[in-house]
Amino acid sequence: MEAFVRLAGYIIVGGIVWLLMTKVSPWFLVLGAVLQVIVSIIDMRTNEFESPWFERAAKGLCTNCGYDLRSSIIRCPECGQSMEK
Numbered sequence: 001m002e003a004f005v006r007l008a009g010y011i012i013v014g015g016i017v018w019l020l021m022t023k024v025s026p027w028f029l030v031l032g033a034v035l036q037v038i039v040s041i042i043d044m045r046t047n048e049f050e051s052p053w054f055e056r057a058a059k060g061l062c063t064n065c066g067y068d069l070r071s072s073i074i075r076c077p078e079c080g081q082s083m084e085k
Contacts, residue, residue, distance in 0.1 A: 005029060 004023040011018050053063045060070055067078035075082050 003026060005026050006021065006023055008019065008021045011020060052066075056063050056066055061067060062069055062076040062079060062081060062083070064081040065076065065079040067076050069076060069083060073083060
């Protein structure tokens with residue numbers, strides 16, 4: 001006896017609703033879920049310090065608009081965002 005999971009879904013193409021059905025092994029679904037979690041964790045860890053917010057804060061720029069804040073410490077004169085440390 002084979003253990004398969006039936007998957008069904010609908011897709012709309014050009015106003016026509018198509019029913020899609022397939023059978024897959026449960027281990028294939030588990031493998032897909034585990035890979036998705038691993039890729040998400042790797043993506044979060046690698047992109048943490050590559051975002052524009054971190055780059056702007058490290059350079060002394062406004063994290064909202066990128067204005068140079070070396071002369072103003074309290075509030076960004078360009079967008080009005082408060083600079084809390």
